Amino acid sequence: MNNRRNFLKQASLLSVGAFTTNIATPVFAIANRRQESARADSLTVPPYLQNLTATSVYVMFITAVKSYSWIEYEGQNGAVQKAHMEEDGLYDAYVKLNKIYISGLQPGRTYRYRVCSKPITLFEPYKLEYGEEVRTAWFTFNTPATDAQEASCVVLNDIHDSPEAFGKLLSLVKDRPYEFVALNGDTFHYQTDEQQIVDHLLLPCTNIFASQKPFLMIRGNHETRGKFRREFKNYFALPDDKYHFSFEQGPIFWVVLDTGEDKPDDHPVYAGIVDFDGVRERQAKWLAEVVETKAYKKAKYRVVLMHIPPHHSGDWHGPMHCQKLFSPIFEANNVDLVIAGHTHRYGVHPPDSNHTYPIVIGGGSKDGSRTIMHVAANTQQLHLDMIRDDGEKVGEYTVKAR
Ligand SMILES: [Fe+2]
Numbered sequence: 001m002n003n004r005r006n007f008l009k010q011a012s013l014l015s016v017g018a019f020t021t022n023i024a025t026p027v028f029a030i031a032n033r034r035q036e037s038a039r040a041d042s043l044t045v046p047p048y049l050q051n052l053t054a055t056s057v058y059v060m061f062i063t064a065v066k067s068y069s070w071i072e073y074e075g076q077n078g079a080v081q082k083a084h085m086e087e088d089g090l091y092d093a094y095v096k097l098n099k100i101y102i103s104g105l106q107p108g109r110t111y112r113y114r115v116c117s118k119p120i121t122l123f124e125p126y127k128l129e130y131g132e133e134v135r136t137a138w139f140t141f142n143t144p145a146t147d148a149q150e151a152s153c154v155v156l157n158d159i160h161d162s163p164e165a166f167g168k169l170l171s172l173v174k175d176r177p178y179e180f181v182a183l184n185g186d187t188f189h190y191q192t193d194e195q196q197i198v199d200h201l202l203l204p205c206t207n208i209f210a211s212q213k214p215f216l217m218i219r220g221n222h223e224t225r226g227k228f229r230r231e232f233k234n235y236f237a238l239p240d241d242k243y244h245f246s247f248e249q250g251p252i253f254w255v256v257l258d259t260g261e262d263k264p265d266d267h268p269v270y271a272g273i274v275d276f277d278g279v280r281e282r283q284a285k286w287l288a289e290v291v292e293t294k295a296y297k298k299a300k301y302r303v304v305l306m307h308i309p310p311h312h313s314g315d316w317h318g319p320m321h322c323q324k325l326f327s328p329i330f331e332a333n334n335v336d337l338v339i340a341g342h343t344h345r346y347g348v349h350p351p352d353s354n355h356t357y358p359i360v361i362g363g364g365s366k367d368g369s370r371t372i373m374h375v376a377a378n379t380q381q382l383h384l385d386m387i388r389d390d391g392e393k394v395g396e397y398t399v400k401a402r
Helices: 164-171 194-208 231-235 276-290 294-298 317-332
Strands: 043-050 057-074 080-083 085-087 093-102 110-124 127-130 139-142 151-156 181-184 215-218 245-249 252-256 301-305 337-340 347-349 359-361 371-377 381-388 393-400
Touching (some): 093 231, 181 337, 194 231, 276 317, 337 381, 347 393
Parallel strands (some): 301 337, 337 359
Antiparallel strands (some): 057 093, 057 110, 371 381
């Protein structure tokens, strides 16, 4: 998906004044401003960032009606550029869900951007009419520096259709730096429709952080369930359109795995239409190649995010299959930390006779047992704090740099 799409940039589309770093304004709060305003009814979901790298980002949003939309963005040189999507000669238009790729960015810079959109009110073969063009306020994001010596993020897991949990948990780290939010599985019970994704994920996250910082959608076993499970992926921009991927963040090399379902593929509840053994086996082959890369080998810290932990998660088929396939690779290649969820029992499990790497499992899925993890690394150490939703620190772990 990422590579077969093209995007358009037009330098100096508009001349603008001095660059200012705005604190993002909620898109609905500026409805009465002219020029830089989005009508209150123009966007169902304000922009949310995905797959931010040192030189590129995806901006996603949902319009209320079928529209032609684009992004205007500018770096510190003040030249506004335009990005939109095109495939097979056709712009992405007459759509509501937008996924716009911006590339050619400079590492370690602040950019500002806004969504521009024109509703398509008439679409006939030889006649097309637009409604009023709208523009949101400016939002900002920072591209990571390629040689960053520090890195930070937060990890949430097992939210299970509780949109109010995002605000509550993220308020516990509001004074700490974080560059992205990892959603480590089971954000939902099962996938029903778009409205569920909007109400239980996108609006809570854009209200707090997602227009300025990306989130990683990591699939848990519950995201594999429900009639909307296949459409689910359309709402995110995953590297290479896969639920498993790796990336570097300063001194950290991250590996994200899709641990699939917890029961055997032939269990009656799956009705013969899943192959999670295949998903895990393909990832094990992929992971065996990843750990041979120079980036993995030279990283100061190697950290795995996976929903189902390879130990401390019972003896059902899914956890045992993860243990059999992934754990030997972790052990042979000096994984420094595994961060997981799934069990709804938070805990820090240092290396022991069953696993040579530490495993930190986040809590959930009810109030009083939810957790948020904060990860911060520099050239000396990586430190993780796990904080329960009542504000109490319930776990921590430190990894010394290699
Ligand atoms: Fe789970």
